[in-house]
Amino acid sequence: MTIKQEPAPFGAPAILDRSPRAATSLGVEVLVCGSPDRGDDGAPIRAAALIGHRMPVDVRVRIVGQLDIDDLLAVPRDAGVVIVDAAVGIPPGRIVERPVTGLVGRDDGFRARSSHALAFPEVIGLAGLIRNRPMRGLIVAIGGSHFELGAPLSRRVAVALPALADAIVQAVERTRLFDST
Amino acid sequence: MHDTGTMGGSTSELAVDIAGLTRVEGEGSLRLRVRDGAVEEARLEIFEAPRYFERLVVGRTPDEVIDIVARICGICPVAYQMTAVHAFEHALGIEIEPEVRALRRLLYCGEWIESHALHVYLLHLPDFLGYPSALDMAHDHRAAVEAGLKLKRAGNRIVELIGGRAIHPVSVRVGGFSRSFRRTEITALLEDVAAALEIALRTVDLVAGLETPHFERDGRLVALRHPDEYPMNEGRIVSSDGLDLAATDWRSEFSEQQVAWSNALQSRGRDGRPYLLGPAARISLAGDRLHPTAAAALAGTGLAAEIAVNPYRSIVARAIELVDATAEALDIVEAYQPPEAAGVPWRPAGGSAAWATEAPRGLIFHAYELDDRGLVSHAQIVPPTSQNQAAIEADLAAFAPRVLDLPHDVAVLRIEQLVRSYDPCISCATHFLELTVETVP
Numbered sequence: 064m065t066i067k068q069e070p071a072p073f074g075a076p077a078i079l080d081r082s083p084r085a086a087t088s089l090g091v092e093v094l095v096c097g098s099p100d101r102g103d104d105g106a107p108i109r110a111a112a113l114i115g116h117r118m119p120v121d122v123r124v125r126i127v128g129q130l131d132i133d134d135l136l137a138v139p140r141d142a143g144v145v146i147v148d149a150a151v152g153i154p155p156g157r158i159v160e161r162p163v164t165g166l167v168g169r170d171d172g173f174r175a176r177s178s179h180a181l182a183f184p185e186v187i188g189l190a191g192l193i194r195n196r197p198m199r200g201l202i203v204a205i206g207g208s209h210f211e212l213g214a215p216l217s218r219r220v221a222v223a224l225p226a227l228a229d230a231i232v233q234a235v236e237r238t239r240l241f242d243s244t
Numbered sequence: 245m246h247d248t249g250t251m252g253g254s255t256s257e258l259a260v261d262i263a264g265l266t267r268v269e270g271e272g273s274l275r276l277r278v279r280d281g282a283v284e285e286a287r288l289e290i291f292e293a294p295r296y297f298e299r300l301v302v303g304r305t306p307d308e309v310i311d312i313v314a315r316i317c318g319i320c321p322v323a324y325q326m327t328a329v330h331a332f333e334h335a336l337g338i339e340i341e342p343e344v345r346a347l348r349r350l351l352y353c354g355e356w357i358e359s360h361a362l363h364v365y366l367l368h369l370p371d372f373l374g375y376p377s378a379l380d381m382a383h384d385h386r387a388a389v390e391a392g393l394k395l396k397r398a399g400n401r402i403v404e405l406i407g408g409r410a411i412h413p414v415s416v417r418v419g420g421f422s423r424s425f426r427r428t429e430i431t432a433l434l435e436d437v438a439a440a441l442e443i444a445l446r447t448v449d450l451v452a453g454l455e456t457p458h459f460e461r462d463g464r465l466v467a468l469r470h471p472d473e474y475p476m477n478e479g480r481i482v483s484s485d486g487l488d489l490a491a492t493d494w495r496s497e498f499s500e501q502q503v504a505w506s507n508a509l510q511s512r513g514r515d516g517r518p519y520l521l522g523p524a525a526r527i528s529l530a531g532d533r534l535h536p537t538a539a540a541a542l543a544g545t546g547l548a549a550e551i552a553v554n555p556y557r558s559i560v561a562r563a564i565e566l567v568d569a570t571a572e573a574l575d576i577v578e579a580y581q582p583p584e585a586a587g588v589p590w591r592p593a594g595g596s597a598a599w600a601t602e603a604p605r606g607l608i609f610h611a612y613e614l615d616d617r618g619l620v621s622h623a624q625i626v627p628p629t630s631q632n633q634a635a636i637e638a639d640l641a642a643f644a645p646r647v648l649d650l651p652h653d654v655a656v657l658r659i660e661q662l663v664r665s666y667d668p669c670i671s672c673a674t675h676f677l678e679l680t681v682e683t684v685p
Contacts, residue, residue, distance in 0.1 A: 128411055129318060132393060133400075181366060181378065188379040193390060212300065212315055 090121040091200070091238045092138045093231060096130050096148035102214030103155065103207025107147040109216070110205075110227040117232050119239065130183065135190035135198060143238035144200035146183075147231055149220075153206035156219030158230045161202045163187050201234040203227070274663060275505075278644050286641040288633055288663065290506040298623045301612075305592065306332040306418045309612070309620055314412045316625070317669060319362065322355040322403065323603030324625070325416045326477050327610040332418050334492065335597035335614065338590050343583035344420045345477075346576050347406060350430075351413070352476045352601075353573040354402025357440060358410075359604035360523075360562040360569070361399060363667045364447060365392025368559050371661040372454040388450065391443045395566065398440035402433060402573060420587025430580040437574045444566035445541060451563045452545040456556035457658055459646065461639050464517055465525035465552070466631075468602050474533045474568055475526060475602045482529050483519065484552075492598040494609040500626060511631040518634035521606025522666065523561035528552040535575075538568035555639060555665040562667075565604075592618025603628050605667050629669045636666050 093114075099105035111124055118124060127134045130146060138144050146163065153159055164187070181189070183202070191197040205227050208217045216224075259277055277285040297316050301309045310328050314321035326348060333340065340348075365388060366378040375381035382389040400410040406425065407413020415422045468479030468491065481489040481497070489497055498519075500509040512518055531539070531548060542548055542564045551557045598611040606628035613622040643662055647655035 133397060185366075185377055185379045189382055189389065189393075192379070192382050192386065193393075212297075 090123075090139060090142040091145060091235050092142055093118075093122060093124040093145045093147065093235060094130060094134055094138075095124060095126045096128065096146065098128060101212055102209035103205075103217055103220045104149050104210045106149050106205050106207060106216060106220050106224060106227060110224050110231060111147065113224065113228040114231055117228075118235065121239070122235055130186055132181075132186050132190050132193070135187065136193060138198075140194065140196065144198055145231060145234045145238055146200070146202045147227075148202065148204050149207040149210070150204040151207060151210075153204070154219075155206045155208040155217055156223040157206045158223065158227055159204050159206075160230065160234060161204070163198045163200050163202055164191070200238045203230050203234050274640075274659065276640060276644055276659065278648065281645055281648065283641040283644050286637050286644065287505045288636050288640070288668070290508045290633070298625055301620050301623045304620050305618065306336075306597075306612075306614070306620070309623075310416050310418070311414055313610075313625065314414070316627070318411050319359050320355055320603050320605065320669065321412050322351055322407065322416075323601060323608050324610075325413065326352055327599055327601045327603075327608050328612075329416050329418060330477060330601060331492075331597040331599035331610050331612060332614075334599055335595045335612075336418070336590055336593055338419055338588060340420055340588060341583040341585070343581055344587070346580065347421065347425065347430075347583075348416070349476055350402060350573055350576045350580075351406045351416075353569040353576070354399045354406070356399070356476075356565060356569040356604050357444075357573070358396050358399030358403060359667075360566050361392050361396035363604075364451065364559055364562050364566070365389060365395070367667070368562075368661075368664050369451070371657070371664060372451075372456070372559070391446065395440050395443045395447070395570075398433075398436045398570070401436055405429065405433065417587050419590050420583070420585070422586065424582055424586040425580075427580055427582055430577055433577050434574075437570060437577055441537070441567065441570040441574055444563065444570045445537075447566055448541045448545060448560070448563045451559045452547060454559065456554065457646075457661075458554070459556060459639075459643050459662075460553040461520075461555060461642060462553070463635055463638060464513070464519040465528050466519045466521055466607060467525040467529040468600060468607060469530045470533060472533070474535065474538075474572070475530050477601050479530075479602075481600060481607065484525075484528065491600040494598070494600055494607075494626070495611065495624075498609075498626075498631070500624075500630070506633065508630045508633060509626075510634045511626060512634055518638050519631070520635040520666075521628045521631055522558065523565050523604075523606075524551050524555070524558050525606060526602060527561050527564060534564070535568045535571040537571040538564050541567045555662060558665045558667070594618065605629060605669055606632060627669065629666075632666050632668065636663060636668065 095107045095111045097104040097107045099108050108126055144163065187198050205220060205223060207220055273289045275285060275287045275289055297313060301312050304312065310325050313324035313328050316324050370378055370381045373381055373385065378389060403413055404410040406415060408415040465484040467482065468475035469482045470479035479491060481487065481491060481494060487497060498511050498513055500511050503510050531542065534542060545560060547557055547560050551561045594614050594616045596613055600607050600609045608628055609626040611624040612620050615621045640662065647658050
């Protein structure tokens with residue numbers, strides 16, 4: 064996917080705008096995109112391997128490769144979602160976070176890197192429409208530079224893997240605590 | 245889409261630069277110049293980077309090649325696998341079991357269903373119904389989008405079951421498959437495939453009634469033709485002007501060439517003429533081999549003749565092929581009996597391998613040289629989109645003068661819609677190896 068760069072690095076609160084005391088704990092699915100044999104595209108899968116023991120019991124981690132509408136339709140209706148993907152358009156190794164609903168209708172600056180599927184905004188928008196409820200959660204993306212078949216992780220992305228793992232954990236926590244009612 | 249064109253109040257000039265074609269597979273742009281009613285330039289510019297797959301397979305065994313070439317495309321990996329495996333088996337004199345042949349055809353049906361459903365419902369239908377995207381269309385035509393997704397899901401299930409996964413399948417091997425399938429595994433598809441056939445038939449009704457721009461192209465059509473069945477894995481290469489070649493002999497009639505504005509090689513006939521592949525070509529050249537259910541659906545539309553000449557009717561051709569693929573998949577699933585073995589044994593050997601099959605977007609050709617150890621020493625992979633590129637440009641040049649009198653935004657939409665009619669897969673087209681850089685002193 065391609066993200067139009069904006070000054071909102073990882074760490075800035077994205078959807079959590081309420082007191083944790085008022086929040087309700089909900090299940091979360093982590094959808095991990097990418098392909099492990101395509102250089103930096105494999106970063107999300109490698110980072111996901113670092114977080115298994117840090118996930119609460121109501122969190123399921125799924126490797127989906129190319130995000131498809133069916134992946135989102137399979138998320139339980141009341142659960143939140145954290146989508147992890149590699150991106151171009153941001154510096155390699157930099158991690159950004161966006162609310163999933165914030166992408167819908169923004170196809171000007173956010174399009175599928177792999178062209179064999181609909182762009183993220185359409186996938187997320189269509190899933191929300193079919194579910195009769197907007198998808199709730201966060202996208203965590205890491206900037207990459209090399210996506211060729213057989214390429215290794217680029218150095219800056221490899222160095223950032225622990226930070227990406229931390230970012231996923233934090234995104235899960237914020238999505239779990241977010242009360243959508 | 246970023247259209248920078250203007251019409252300047254004139255009805256004889258048109259300048260269109262669509263910097264990023266949307267709802268096509270891959271990254272490309274379109275450049276069109278019409279002056280005084282004459283087309284000066286019509287270019288489908290493909291700038292997606294070359295991906296060097298023809299070099300990646302050198303030194304690999306045939307089975308490794310089958311897995312590697314599947315990575316060329318996320319939407320039509322089976323086409324690459326089928327073409328490669330048939331090329332190797334033909335070169336090595338391997339005869340597969342009839343049950344394996346049926347399973348491979350079922351796998352290909354799955355890919356056709358998946359690819360055509362995506363294109364018809366999510367990429368092309370918004371054009372006809374006047375929406376900028378599938379998401380916008382879904383607000384008003386939710387049932388259609390859900391039907392398309394269900395159809396696509398049925399195709400995905402077939403590929404996932406037989407191929408091991410829905411994208412970039414891994415089960416195809418020289419001589420057969422990496423494992424055999426129990427009858428209960430295959431018949432588990434019955435409900436989904438039967439439902440998909442019903443949706444496919446409704447799809448024909450939906451798209452046959454769409455209003456389409458009037459345009460008649462006068463170009464050469466090329467497809468495979470099989471004596472008994474609608475072409476997928478086997479057949480001879482035929483054309484609308486009488487060509488009749490073995491599937492191994494594509495290079496005796498066609499060749500690839502480089503053009504300055506594209507990272508994809510273009511293919512033309514040896515005489516320089518462009519030609520068109522794909523669903524419309526197949527229906528025109530092999531429509532009498534359609535599954536009876538699909539043949540009846542085609543007859544019901546009354547559009548067989550128009551499909552052959554009007555690219556905007558390709559959406560109907562794809563819908564007919566959705567019926568064909570789902571109906572045939574249903575037959576195969578119902579009749580399935582497991583083969584005695586997952587595959588037949590074979591020994592590596594040197595030689596020349598070549599074959600053509602029918603990808604969702606049209607005829608695909610592979611040729612390989614195998615050294616004495618049976619490893620690939622040279623490869624040529626010719627996907628449908630690189631073969632269609634010259635025909636698309638020729639059709640754009642022929643069509644552009646017809647939209648001069650339209651408001652500019654309508655003209656641009658018509659032109660984009662025309663490009664999408666060919667369902668170009670730009671990622672596939674940029675797989676190639678040789679990029680010649682010429683420096684002038």
